[in-house]
Amino acid sequence: MEADDHRAFTRFVKETEPRLSYALAAAYGLEVGAEATADALAWAWEHWESLQGKHNPAGYLYRVGQSKARRYHRPRVLFPAIPVAEAPSVEPGLTAALGSLSKNQRVAVVLIHGMAFSEREVADLLGISRWSVRTHADRGLRRIREALGVSADVNR
Amino acid sequence: MSTVERQLREYFDAGVERISVDDVMAQAAVREERLEPLRTRRSLKPAWAAVGAFAATIVAIGGVVALLAGVQHLTGKVGVDAAAIVDAGGETIGIWLVAAVAVALAAATVTWLIRRSSNNASRREPDQGKVMVMRTIEQAETDAEATKQQSRWPMIVIAVLAVTVVGLVAWMVFAMRPNSPNAAPTEVVELMEEYTAAWNSFDADALEAVVTPSYRIRSARLGEEMNIEAIRTELFPYLEGIEWHNPITGPYYAVGSPDQWFVSTEGSGIEGSAFSDGVQWQNGVFTVVRVEGELRVREHFFYAED
Incomplete structure (x- = not known):
């Protein structure tokens, strides 16, 4: 049962995490976005049973991420400069x-x-x-x- | 020049820290083992904590004062209790403000220390360029020890001083705030205190010294008015016989000009309502004028409520 949950959650994360990461990063900045995504996914695992029953788990998790993001200090710069070598x-x-x-x-x-x-x-x-x-x-x-x-x- | 789409893709691919299932599982395991997650929250702001603590203290005190005032009001002893409350508030508000400032300082300091600890825990790894997902308590303590070696006391002192200054300024502003925009000038207050003292001692000579020759005390309800002689020969002996006493000692409010003031007191009555079958006499309005450079009471108009 636990192995099934793990597999299902792994599949869910693979499907949902990219959208969630980019969305929360775009909404709250790179740093807070990453924090909120990690918190939201941790919340998802802790509440996996109830989350599975949601009609739109990704959307629900995005709202969880929004709540988590609001608990962080908003940085002055949402989108810091990235080294040219990484994004030419x-x-x-x-x-x-x-x-x-x-x-x-x-x-x-x-x-x-x-x-x-x-x-x-x-x-x-x-x-x-x-x-x-x-x-x-x-x-x-x-x-x-x-x-x-x-x-x-x-x-x- | 690249398209916006490509720029967005490159920027977010490079900048967004992706979370793997292993990260999530590891974080869950850490939570289960009660280890300290690295991603500590940084929503704790010392300034906000100080402001919140200060405000909460003031609000709490205000609630207590309102409660006490309400209890006093319900006693039905109009006048005495209202004055007592005003006096009590005036004497103890400073202590309350000191308490509020102290609570604010404590809250700011504690929050700052927690925040510093949190910031230490979420520092970026210099060799990875990425934020760590989590770490153990032991690692956090090691970092905290390393940070302690750096002198943070100047920042602590600055923060404490800043909060103290803000608190003291607020205190001063509050203390200097008049009870009302129409608070009576000191000269008028002194006159009213002498006037009230003369009435309470039934001393017609003392009363005559602070009123004009045309002084009248008038009552709209009874349609009567008395001059100083009538007060001396009729009213004072009567009031003394019933042990009448006017406890109202302010605060006084005044409108007018330096040579003529209309003065009143905060809504309060005069003890001794038995004076007239349950009627509560109110001070009403005093007309104060300047005669040969000295302020004198020219008229005392009072009214009464059943």
């Missing part, structure tokens, strides 16, 4: 542009345009409609492009 394409203005977006815009634009999750996956996670997700993502992307002074047809 990132322009210096990206972090500031991200910081200027609303929380839902950040989550939507990062998950959809950055990490290629589907609108449905993001909508389930945030507990909002696909139409709202698309709106958030499009507006967020447009504002980042404006901030960086780039257009949509830049070579990939």
Whole structure:
């Protein structure tokens, strides 16, 4: 029974953790996002039995992560600069542009345009409609492009 | 120039710390073994703790004062108890504020120490560039010992001084705050104290010294008015016979100009309601004018409630 739980939880983490990590990092910054994700997943394991019965466990866990994140001190810089060697394409203005977006815009634009999750996956996670997700993502992307002074047809 | 999408992907791939199942299981195991998780919370802010403790103390004291005031009010002894409460509050509020500041200091210090410990526990590993997931109590203690070697006392002193200064400033502001925007000037208060003392000692000469020649005491309810002579020959002997006493000694409130003030006291009555069949006499309004450079009471208008 315990082995079954472990297997099921492992599968759940593999499926859910990427979305959760990126979403909470986008929402609350890299540092607090990581803390909140770890706390939320620990909570998930501790409440695995009840979480399995949820209609939308990923969305539920995202809300758990939100609650956990609020208990941390909000850093002054949500998105610190990363060494060029690790992210050579990132322009210096990206972090500031991200910081200027609303929380839902950040989550939507990062998950959809950055990490290629589907609108449905993001909508389930945030507990909002696909139409709202698309709106958030499009507006967020447009504002980042404006901030960086780039257009949509830049070579990939 | 790369697309925004690519930049986002690179940034979050590089920056987001991923959590594996093993991490979660290890954290669960640590919790079960009551070891200390590395990811300690850092929501403890000394300043907020100080403010919260200060406010909580003040609110708690305010509740006690309100309770006591309510109890006193319910005794039905109008006047005496109200004045006693005001006096008690004025004398002891300083002590309460000291207590509040002390509690705030203690809360700030404790919170700061906890926070420092938490920050030590969540420091990044220099050789990994990643935040550790957890560690044991022994490791945390080792780090804490290493940190103790660094001098943190200047920060402690600064924090304590800052909290102290804030508390003292708040105290001073509170202490300097008048009871009312219309608190009577000292000169008026002194006059009223002499006036009340004359009444309580039934000393017509003393009363005459603080009133104008045209002084009248008037009652709207009874439609009567008395001058100083009537008070001397009729009223004072009567009041002395019934052991009448006016306990109201302020606070006094005044509006007007330096040469003419209209003075009243906080809503309180005069003991001795038996004076007139259960009627509670109120001080009402005093008209105070300046005569040859000295303030004098020109009129004492009082009213009564059944």
